[in-house]
Amino acid sequence: GQQLNQSPQSMFIQEGEDVSMNCTSSSIFNTWLWYKQDPGEGPVLLIALYKAGELTSNGRLTAQFGITRKDSFLNISASIPSDVGIYFCAGQPGGATNKLIFGTGTLLAVQP
Amino acid sequence: DAGVTQSPTHLIKTRGQQVTLRCSPKSGHDTVSWYQQALGQGPQFIFQYYEEEERQRGNFPDRFSGHQFPNYSSELNVNALLLGDSALYLCASSGRQGANSPLHFGNGTRLTVT
Numbered sequence: 001g002q003q004l005n006q007s008p009q010s011m012f013i014q015e016g017e018d019v020s021m022n023c024t025s026s027s028i029f030n031t032w033l034w035y036k037q038d039p040g041e042g043p044v045l046l047i048a049l050y051k052a053g054e055l056t057s058n059g060r061l062t063a064q065f066g067i068t069r070k071d072s073f074l075n076i077s078a079s080i081p082s083d084v085g086i087y088f089c090a091g092q093p094g095g096a097t098n099k100l101i102f103g104t105g106t107l108l109a110v111q112p
Numbered sequence: 113d114a115g116v117t118q119s120p121t122h123l124i125k126t127r128g129q130q131v132t133l134r135c136s137p138k139s140g141h142d143t144v145s146w147y148q149q150a151l152g153q154g155p156q157f158i159f160q161y162y163e164e165e166e167r168q169r170g171n172f173p174d175r176f177s178g179h180q181f182p183n184y185s186s187e188l189n190v191n192a193l194l195l196g197d198s199a200l201y202l203c204a205s206s207g208r209q210g211a212n213s214p215l216h217f218g219n220g221t222r223l224t225v226t
Contacts, residue, residue: 003153003154003156006154041220042116042202042204042218042220043155043217045215045216088154097168098143098145098160099170100147100155101157102154102156103154104154105153105154
C-alpha cells in the first residue's frame with residue numbers, strides 16, 4: 001500500500017536536545033496530521049494542519065504544512081524521556097472521506 | 113468520556129479460519145475507519161463506514177468485510193485467514209464524515225495467524 005516518505009527512520013538523542021523530522025509525498029494533501037504511537041497502543045493525535053503554509057504549535061511541538069502541500073515537518077524542542085516513541089505523519093487526500101495515508105514512521109529514543 | 117474501544121486486545125487464529133473484531137467509537141463520533149498495521153510499518157487504510165454503509169475502501173481483498181450498527185459501533189470480519197493477515201488492527205472514529213475531522217484511534221487488536 002501507499003506510504004509517505006518519512007525521515008529520519010530513527011533518532012537517538014540526549015535529553016534536552018531539539019528534534020526535527022519531515023514527511024514528503026508525490027501527491028497533494030488537503031490536511032497533514034502528526035501522530036505518536038507508544039508500544040502496545042494506538043496512534044495519538046499530536047497536531048493537525050489544514051492550510052498550506054500553516055504553522056501550528058502544541059506545547060513543545062511545532063509542525064508546518066508545506067507550501068506545495070506535498071510535505072510537512074515536525075519539531076520537538078527540549079526533548080524529555082517521555083517523548084520516546086514512534087512518530088507518524090499522515091496526509092488526507094480529501095474528497096468524500098477523511099481517509100489517511102501514513103508515513104513510514106520515525107523512531108525516537110531519548111537518553112536521560 | 114470514553115475514547116475508541118476495541119475488543120479483543122489479542123487474538124490467535126489458524127490459517128483458513130474467520131475472525132471478527134469489534135470497535136466502539138468515541139462518544140459523539142459517527143464515522144468508523146479500520147486500518148491494518150503490519151510490524152514496523154505505518155497503518156494502512158482498509159475501509160470506512162458512515163451511516164451503516166461502506167463509504168470508501170482501500171486496497172484490500174473481499175475477504176475483508178465490515179459492518180456498522182445503528183449505535184455507530186462497527187465490526188471488521190476477515191475470512192479465510194492467511195499468515196500475512198497477522199497485524200495490529202486499528203479502529204479510528206471521527207465526528208463528521210468527509211469534513212476536517214481528525215481521526216482518533218483505539219489501541220487495536222493484535223491478530224496472530226498461525
